[in-house]
Amino acid sequence: MPSTAFMADVILAPWLVIVPLVGALLAGLWPATARWWGLLTALATLVLALLLALQVHGQGPVVLALGGWSPPLGIALVADGLASLMVLMTAGVGLAISLYALGYLGGTARGRWFWMLWLWLWAAMNALYLSGDVFNLYVTLELVVLASVALVALAGGAAPLAAAMRYLLVSLLGSMAYLMGVVLLYGAYGTLDLQGLGAQVTLSAAPMMAAVLMTVGLLVKSALFPLHVWLPPAHGSAPAPVSAALSALVVKVxxxxxxxxxxxxxxxxxxxxxDLLMGGLAAAAVLWGGVMALRVSRLKQVVAYSTVAQVGYLFLLFPLLWAAPGGWQAVVFFAVAHGVAKAAVFLAAGTLQQAAGHDRLAELGAVMRGRLKTSFALGIAGASLVGLPLTGGFIAKWLLVQSALEAHLWGWAVVVLGGGLLAGAYVFRLLGPAFEPGPGDRGRPLPAIMEWVPLSLALLTIALGFAGTPALALLARTLVGGGG
Structure with a gap:
C-alpha cells in the first residue's frame, strides 16, 4: 500500500462537495434564479475538478483528514488518480448537461426543481468519489439514488413515476446487500477506512462473504444483465438532461x-x-442490450438499451483485473469515453424529440434532415460508442482488446469486437431515417443551445481520442491494496 501523508492544507477535495451543495441550497432558496445558480455552480465545479486532477497528477494521491482526526477515529477524503479522473469526467459532462438544461427546461416550475435536485446529485457523486471509508460510500450512494429517483419522477405522468418507484425499490435491495457487507467488515476488523481494511483483509470467511454481498448489491445498482430491468424505463422516460445524467454518470457510480x-x-x-461469471454476464449484457436496441421502436429506448450493452464492457473488469496488467485502467478509460458519448447521444435525442413532439424513430427522418447539427452530433457520438477511429471509444476499445490479447484472453477480445459490430448496427438504425429521401423540417422552434451542446460533446469524444496517454498517467496515481 503506497504511503500517503495526511495534508491539512489541501482544500480542493472538500470544496468539490461544498460548492454543488451550496448551489443546490441557493437554487432552492431562490427558485426564480435557480438556473443561473446552477450554471455558476457547474463552471466553478469544473475549475475545481481540473485543479484537483492537476494536483494529483503532479504530487500523487492526497488524503485529507476532516477535522484533523485521522482514521479509524475520523473520516478521510481520498483524492487519487481514479477519483480525480471520475470527478473531472463528471464535471465536464455536468457542465454540458447544465447548459443544455438552460434551453430544455428554461424558467419553468419543473426546471426549478431540476436545478436543486441536479446539484444535489452532483454533490453526492463527488462526495462518493472522494470518500475514504466503506460506510460513507454507502451514505453517498444512497444520496445519489434518492436524487436520481426524484429526477426521474420529475417528468410527471404514470410511466415515469412507475419507473422511478421500480428504480427506488431495486436500489434499496442493492443497498441492503451492500450494508450487510459493511457490517461484516466492521465486525471482523473494527475499521471502515478503505486503506485500513486493505491492510488487514485476508482470505477468510467474513471478508469473502462481505465481498460477495457488496458486489452483488452494487451489480443491482449498476444494471448489469440480468439485473437491468429497471434501467430502460427509468432512462427512457426521464427528461433528456436527466437521461443523460443517469446513463453517462450515475451508472458509473x-x-x-x-x-x-x-x-x-x-x-x-x-x-x-x-472472473468467468462476471465476464459471462458482461458478454450477455453486450449481446442482450445490442439486440434489444435493434428491436425497440423509440429513439430514447434505443439509446437506453445501448446503455445496458455498454455497461457490459465495464464488467470485463473482472477477467482483466488480475490477468492483464493495466486492464482496469483500460476499463476506466472506456467509462470516461462512454460517459461523454452517451451524454451527447441522449441530449441529441432529446433535441430531436422536442422538435418533433415524439421520439418514434421511423417518423423522425424529416426533423433529422432539418436539424443537421443534431444529427451530426448523433453520428459522431454514435461512432465513439461503436469504437470507430479518431474517437475516445476507439482508444478505449483498443486498450481493452490489447489488454485481453496480452493476457491471452482471446474470448474477451472477441466480446469487445463483436459488441462493436452490434453497436454499429443500432447506431446505423438511429441514423437511418436521416438518409431517407424527402425534405427537411426543423419542427418546433428550440433554443440554439440545445443543438450546440450535443455537438460540442460529440466533438469532445474526438478530443478524447488523443487523451489516452494523459488519462492513463493520471490513473497511475491510484491507490491500490495488496502491495499493488
Missing amino acids: SFYLILRLWLMVFPELTLPGL
Whole structure:
C-alpha cells in the first residue's frame, strides 16, 4: 500500500462537495434564479475538478483528514488518480448537461426543481468519489439514488413515476446487500477506512462473504444483465438532461465502487470462477442490450438499451483485473469515453424529440434532415460508442482488446469486437431515417443551445481520442491494496 501523508492544507477535495451543495441550497432558496445558480455552480465545479486532477497528477494521491482526526477515529477524503479522473469526467459532462438544461427546461416550475435536485446529485457523486471509508460510500450512494429517483419522477405522468418507484425499490435491495457487507467488515476488523481494511483483509470467511454481498448489491445498482430491468424505463422516460445524467454518470457510480473495493480492500481475495461469471454476464449484457436496441421502436429506448450493452464492457473488469496488467485502467478509460458519448447521444435525442413532439424513430427522418447539427452530433457520438477511429471509444476499445490479447484472453477480445459490430448496427438504425429521401423540417422552434451542446460533446469524444496517454498517467496515481 503506497504511503500517503495526511495534508491539512489541501482544500480542493472538500470544496468539490461544498460548492454543488451550496448551489443546490441557493437554487432552492431562490427558485426564480435557480438556473443561473446552477450554471455558476457547474463552471466553478469544473475549475475545481481540473485543479484537483492537476494536483494529483503532479504530487500523487492526497488524503485529507476532516477535522484533523485521522482514521479509524475520523473520516478521510481520498483524492487519487481514479477519483480525480471520475470527478473531472463528471464535471465536464455536468457542465454540458447544465447548459443544455438552460434551453430544455428554461424558467419553468419543473426546471426549478431540476436545478436543486441536479446539484444535489452532483454533490453526492463527488462526495462518493472522494470518500475514504466503506460506510460513507454507502451514505453517498444512497444520496445519489434518492436524487436520481426524484429526477426521474420529475417528468410527471404514470410511466415515469412507475419507473422511478421500480428504480427506488431495486436500489434499496442493492443497498441492503451492500450494508450487510459493511457490517461484516466492521465486525471482523473494527475499521471502515478503505486503506485500513486493505491492510488487514485476508482470505477468510467474513471478508469473502462481505465481498460477495457488496458486489452483488452494487451489480443491482449498476444494471448489469440480468439485473437491468429497471434501467430502460427509468432512462427512457426521464427528461433528456436527466437521461443523460443517469446513463453517462450515475451508472458509473456503482461500477466505481466495485472497482475501488476490489483495488483497495479485496485484491488478495480469491473467489474461484468470479472472473468467468462476471465476464459471462458482461458478454450477455453486450449481446442482450445490442439486440434489444435493434428491436425497440423509440429513439430514447434505443439509446437506453445501448446503455445496458455498454455497461457490459465495464464488467470485463473482472477477467482483466488480475490477468492483464493495466486492464482496469483500460476499463476506466472506456467509462470516461462512454460517459461523454452517451451524454451527447441522449441530449441529441432529446433535441430531436422536442422538435418533433415524439421520439418514434421511423417518423423522425424529416426533423433529422432539418436539424443537421443534431444529427451530426448523433453520428459522431454514435461512432465513439461503436469504437470507430479518431474517437475516445476507439482508444478505449483498443486498450481493452490489447489488454485481453496480452493476457491471452482471446474470448474477451472477441466480446469487445463483436459488441462493436452490434453497436454499429443500432447506431446505423438511429441514423437511418436521416438518409431517407424527402425534405427537411426543423419542427418546433428550440433554443440554439440545445443543438450546440450535443455537438460540442460529440466533438469532445474526438478530443478524447488523443487523451489516452494523459488519462492513463493520471490513473497511475491510484491507490491500490495488496502491495499493488
